[in-house]
Amino acid sequence: MKIDGRRQGILDLLMEAGTATVDELSARFDVSRMTIHRDLDQLEQEGLLRKIRGGASMQASGQFESDFRxxxxxxxxxxxxxxxxxxxxxxxxxxxxxxxxxxxxxxxxxxxxxxxxxxxxxxxxxxxxxxxxxxxxxxxxxxxxxxxxxxxxxxxxxxxxxxxxxxxxxxxxxxxxxxxxxxxxxxxxxxxxxxxxxxxxxxxxxxxxxxxxxxxxxxxxxxxxxxxxxxxxxxxxxxxxxxxxxxxxxxxxxx
CATH class of the missing domain: 3.40.50.1360 (Rossmann fold)
Known part of the structure; x- marks a missing residue:
């Protein structure tokens, strides 16, 4: 899967589940944990999710508001x-x-x-x-x-x-x-x-x-x-x- 497709897939998964671990995402997209970390870093930089200990979340925090969808x-x-x-x-x-x-x-x-x-x-x-x-x-x-x-x-x-x-x-x-x-x-x-x-x-x-x-x-x-x-x-x-x-x-x- 190409990078953009995988990152959109990560967002789609989080839209449904709210949160996911790096291990879950690594297994789901069949890539290394390091690759998932790079994906999450980029998506967080774009304001589309927030990284949490061991994974990522779409849920709101004090500095992050969830996606409209x-x-x-x-x-x-x-x-x-x-x-x-x-x-x-x-x-x-x-x-x-x-x-x-x-x-x-x-x-x-x-x-x-x-x-x-x-x-x-x-x-x-x-x-x-x-x-x-x-x-x-x-x-x-x-x-x-x-x-x-x-x-x-x-x-x-x-x-x-x-x-x-x-x-x-x-x-x-x-x-x-x-x-x-x-x-x-x-x-x-x-x-x-x-x-x-x-x-x-x-x-x-x-x-x-x-x-x-x-x-x-x-x-x-x-x-x-x-x-x-x-x-x-x-x-x-x-x-x-x-x-x-x-x-x-x-x-x-x-x-």
């Missing part, structure tokens, strides 16, 4: 409940911003009943689903496509956002610590901040696993949001921190 597989029912609840807070005729996250992107399934709408987004999955949809005015943010986040970032996207105003921004993030939101990637943080600045109302959509997790870069205080939606009770210590920060958390329960 991997995150789409996680907490699916909970994210769907959160998206439905967020959609119920949107009205026909409004302009909404949807960020690059799989959680906020789930709102798309509920937009047909709210038309007419204007949707501003950098999320390629949202763009692909809404392109050509009657009653939806779609404004896409230009910029450089990032495969890992399946969206567009950089100066062009930022400049476009600075020229726009919206009724509602729907954003997610990878970490809630105390009364603040964090993310691992500073370019992602910058664009999310501009989305929040461009919107009259701001909603944070996060599944409950994000509470108490670490991430490197501060995004904003939770008090900046008009609503913080999650799909289950966060851990007791995280809930206590939210109460101490006087954050009103909306828990979208199962039917």
């Amino acid at each position: 991997y995150r789409q597989r996680l907490a699916g029912p909970e994210k769907q409940r959160i998206a439905a609840a967020a959609a119920s807070m949107i009205g026909p005729g409004q302009t909404i911003i949807i960020d690059d996250s799989s959680t906020a992107g789930g709102v798309v399934k509920h937009l047909a009943e709210l038309r007419p709408l204007t949707v501003i987004t950098n999320n390629l999955a949202v763009i692909q689903e809404l392109a050509g949809t009657a009653g939806i005015t779609l404004i896409t943010l230009g910029g450089q496509y990032t495969k890992k986040f399946h969206g567009f970032f950089g100066l062009l996207a930022e400049d476009t956002l600075r020229s726009l105003r919206a009724d509602v921004a729907l954003v997610s993030t990878s970490s809630i610590h105390g009364g603040s939101a964090f993310h691992q990637d500073q370019e992602v943080v910058q664009l999310k901040r501009l989305m929040l600045k461009a919107a009259a109302r701001k909603m944070l959509l996060v599944d409950h696993s994000k509470f108490g997790r670490p991430a490197l870069h501060f995004l904003t205080e939770l008090g900046a949001f008009d609503a913080v939606l999650t799909g289950a009770e966060p851990p007791a210590d995280a809930k206590a921190e939210l109460e101490a920060a006087d954050i009103d958390l909306t828990i979208v329960e199962k039917d």
Whole structure:
């Protein structure tokens, strides 16, 4: 197997399993452990995985956010409940911003009943689903496509956002610590901040696993949001921190 094919195979395997050892990968692709280490070093340098002791992982850490495709597989029912609840807070005729996250992107399934709408987004999955949809005015943010986040970032996207105003921004993030939101990637943080600045109302959509997790870069205080939606009770210590920060958390329960 050629190098590019093997490295894509490693990524595909990690998409399914989350983690794998060097020995497992060596046996799977019939190459030496040293070759696998070189593959993992290159893929880590590209930001596509993180090396751990004895292997590699697609799971998030304080400095590494998972690939969009991997995150789409996680907490699916909970994210769907959160998206439905967020959609119920949107009205026909409004302009909404949807960020690059799989959680906020789930709102798309509920937009047909709210038309007419204007949707501003950098999320390629949202763009692909809404392109050509009657009653939806779609404004896409230009910029450089990032495969890992399946969206567009950089100066062009930022400049476009600075020229726009919206009724509602729907954003997610990878970490809630105390009364603040964090993310691992500073370019992602910058664009999310501009989305929040461009919107009259701001909603944070996060599944409950994000509470108490670490991430490197501060995004904003939770008090900046008009609503913080999650799909289950966060851990007791995280809930206590939210109460101490006087954050009103909306828990979208199962039917």
